[in-house]
Amino acid sequence: MLNVHTRLQAWQDRIESVLDDVLPPGQTHPARLHEAMRYSVLNGGKRMRPLLVYATGEALGIPLDHLDIPAAAIELVHVYSLVHDDLPAMDDDDLRRGKPTCHKAFDEATAILVGDALLTLAFQILASHPRMTASPAQRLHMIEQLGQAAGSRGMVGGQALDLAAVGKELSEIELENMHIHKTGALIRASVLLAAYSLDAMDAQRLQQLDHFAKCIGLAFQVQDDILDVESDTQTLGKTRGADEAAGKPTYPSIIGISASKAKLQDLYDEAMNALVSFGESADLLRRCAEFTVKRIR
Amino acid sequence: MLNVHTRLQAWQDRIESVLDDVLPPGQTHPARLHEAMRYSVLNGGKRMRPLLVYATGEALGIPLDHLDIPAAAIELVHVYSLVHDDLPAMDDDDLRRGKPTCHKAFDEATAILVGDALLTLAFQILASHPRMTASPAQRLHMIEQLGQAAGSRGMVGGQALDLAAVGKELSEIELENMHIHKTGALIRASVLLAAYSLDAMDAQRLQQLDHFAKCIGLAFQVQDDILDVESDTQTLGKTRGADEAAGKPTYPSIIGISASKAKLQDLYDEAMNALVSFGESADLLRRCAEFTVKRIR
Numbered sequence: 001m002l003n004v005h006t007r008l009q010a011w012q013d014r015i016e017s018v019l020d021d022v023l024p025p026g027q028t029h030p031a032r033l034h035e036a037m038r039y040s041v042l043n044g045g046k047r048m049r050p051l052l053v054y055a056t057g058e059a060l061g062i063p064l065d066h067l068d069i070p071a072a073a074i075e076l077v078h079v080y081s082l083v084h085d086d087l088p089a090m091d092d093d094d095l096r097r098g099k100p101t102c103h104k105a106f107d108e109a110t111a112i113l114v115g116d117a118l119l120t121l122a123f124q125i126l127a128s129h130p131r132m133t134a135s136p137a138q139r140l141h142m143i144e145q146l147g148q149a150a151g152s153r154g155m156v157g158g159q160a161l162d163l164a165a166v167g168k169e170l171s172e173i174e175l176e177n178m179h180i181h182k183t184g185a186l187i188r189a190s191v192l193l194a195a196y197s198l199d200a201m202d203a204q205r206l207q208q209l210d211h212f213a214k215c216i217g218l219a220f221q222v223q224d225d226i227l228d229v230e231s232d233t234q235t236l237g238k239t240r241g242a243d244e245a246a247g248k249p250t251y252p253s254i255i256g257i258s259a260s261k262a263k264l265q266d267l268y269d270e271a272m273n274a275l276v277s278f279g280e281s282a283d284l285l286r287r288c289a290e291f292t293v294k295r296i297r
Numbered sequence: 298m299l300n301v302h303t304r305l306q307a308w309q310d311r312i313e314s315v316l317d318d319v320l321p322p323g324q325t326h327p328a329r330l331h332e333a334m335r336y337s338v339l340n341g342g343k344r345m346r347p348l349l350v351y352a353t354g355e356a357l358g359i360p361l362d363h364l365d366i367p368a369a370a371i372e373l374v375h376v377y378s379l380v381h382d383d384l385p386a387m388d389d390d391d392l393r394r395g396k397p398t399c400h401k402a403f404d405e406a407t408a409i410l411v412g413d414a415l416l417t418l419a420f421q422i423l424a425s426h427p428r429m430t431a432s433p434a435q436r437l438h439m440i441e442q443l444g445q446a447a448g449s450r451g452m453v454g455g456q457a458l459d460l461a462a463v464g465k466e467l468s469e470i471e472l473e474n475m476h477i478h479k480t481g482a483l484i485r486a487s488v489l490l491a492a493y494s495l496d497a498m499d500a501q502r503l504q505q506l507d508h509f510a511k512c513i514g515l516a517f518q519v520q521d522d523i524l525d526v527e528s529d530t531q532t533l534g535k536t537r538g539a540d541e542a543a544g545k546p547t548y549p550s551i552i553g554i555s556a557s558k559a560k561l562q563d564l565y566d567e568a569m570n571a572l573v574s575f576g577e578s579a580d581l582l583r584r585c586a587e588f589t590v591k592r593i594r
Contacts, residue, residue, distance in 0.1 A: 024450065030454050030458050032461065033449055033453070033454060037449060081413075084413060087386075089384075089404075089405035090406050109384075109386045112384065112409065113381075113449075113456055113457050116377075116381060116412070116453050117453045119413065119417065120444050120447050120448040120449075120453065121448055121449070123420040123444055124444030126440075127440040128440075135433075136432075136433035136434045136436075136437050137433045139437055140425065140437065143420060143421070143423075143440060144421060144425035147417050147420055147421030147425075148421065151421060152321055152327070152330055152331060152334060152410075156330070156410050156413050156414045157327050157330060160329065160407065161327050163407075163410075
């Protein structure tokens with residue numbers, strides 16, 4: 001068997017090709033909109049959520065080709081949220097992965113429409129893409145879960161809480177609640193959508209995977225906040241200290257940098273514990289967790 | 298049987314109550330976002346698309362309660378598109394149905410998120426709302442159709458074409474192409490989603506209904522353009538002459554006001570012809586068509 005790094009790389013290549021396939025061709029009418037959609041999606045993202053979908057599938061013995069469309073749908077939702085989040089009325093970010101954000105490379109109106117179209121496409125491919133192998137009932141289950149995770153009581157709700165938090169003092173619990181919605185919900189959905197392609201799923205195993213996902217979802221955000229303080233703009237591919245400058249509460253600003261690092265380690269350990277019963281089949285999930293807490297951007 | 302007007306009024310009341318039911322309560326966390334969603338949806342809209350869903354259902358003998366969620370889903374997509382369309386980066390409108398637009402009553406970031414959340418909710422309720430009666434395969438068919446109608450090759454694509462058209466001279470064919478996407482796609486979806494709640498649908502009848510929908514979708518837009526020239530701000534509930542002032546091509550600006558009125562009449566006649574074989578069962582569809590071309594706002 002190939003080593004873990006090589007296999008993650010192969011999955012990254014795989015999801016790039018799936019995304020390329022599900023997106024409308026750049027020359028399709030209206031071309032500027034479709035080019036902007038492709039610019040925003042096919043930009044060298046880390047693809048953490050699709051990798052989680054594939055890694056969960058491996059832990060559960062699900063063939064990769066059953067997971068391509070769920071993985072792509074989640075990444076489309078993630079990218080749409082970044083495109084809207086970067087808008088001047090929201091976080092007003094000029095850089096994303098070292099390149100101009102969608103509204104900078106194109107214009108604000110196009111960026112709004114790109115986000116809208118990517119969100120729509122995510123649901124559409126889960127419903128009807130020819131590469132989708134799940135049964136109708138499974139697909140509906142995935143659409144429902146993705147809707148919950150992405151909507152006003154999930155990711156979009158978290159963004160609303162994030163905006164409302166600017167300049168305010170939050171407690172650690174309020175900060176955690178915000179992140180559970182804003183980032184955690186979609187990371188959980190990555191694990192759950194993979195599991196939903198099984199006809200029947202052992203409730204205990206599902207709960208272990210779900211707990212794993214909750215821990216790394218929050219760990220991801222703690223590491224994000226630490227990097228915002230400790231990294232630099234070039235490494236991050238986005239403006240360092242942007243959260244601090246915007247008056248956004250972060251883990252370091254609320255509990256301090258060393259407590260933040262201890263929290264990160266605790267969440268990582270808890271995530272690893274949740275996978276014990278999966279043995280070697282969860283090696284790539286473990287690698288995803290490792291990547292989440294050790295990444296430098 | 299009650300008269301047509303009374304029955305349309307009853308359907309309007311019905312969809313208000315369904316929308317109220319599918320929207321998260323205003324006090325649900327995050328409350329400001331949910332209040333803004335309710336403000337944007339429950340604002341006395343004409344509910345033309347839900348009425349078309351119900352009227353199509355009547356023409357096909359489908360019980361009303363099978364149509365409530367498809368009707369609500371389409372209206373949520375319509376309202377999300379208005380909220381985003383009104384944003385400063387798009388049409389920059391301050392008034393909608395005589396009240397401040399969402400970004401004026403709340404703020405721009407909230408309006409972006411409101412649109413995102415309404416679009417997500419539309420797909421979510423089609424997938425899993427307890428009042429949804431259609432089979433899994435029918436629901437997927439509806440989600441696919443709504444995605445097509447709303448996405449980059451449907452409504453959002455039409456909005457991109459609309460933005461690109463500002464200050465340009467379009468041919469009548471280009472203008473028509475823009476409207477078929479921007480407004481026509483979702484009006485067609487209203488008729489098609491109703492039809493998809495049947496297990497089997499006669500292809501010829503489906504084609505007649507589809508043709509009806511295409512005609513009134515375009516007629517709606519022609520009338521919109523005429524009203525933009527001939528009505529006044531108070532009656533319209535939005536700024537009169539806004540399209541003209543924004544340098545947007547309209548039917549009157551391209552083919553003149555009297556040719557626009559003749560076109561409107563032709564489309565209306567064609568829509569009526571498409572319904573001939575339906576007899577009395579299509580009386581409320583006819584009333585919807587009449588309303589489309591005779592409305593004053």
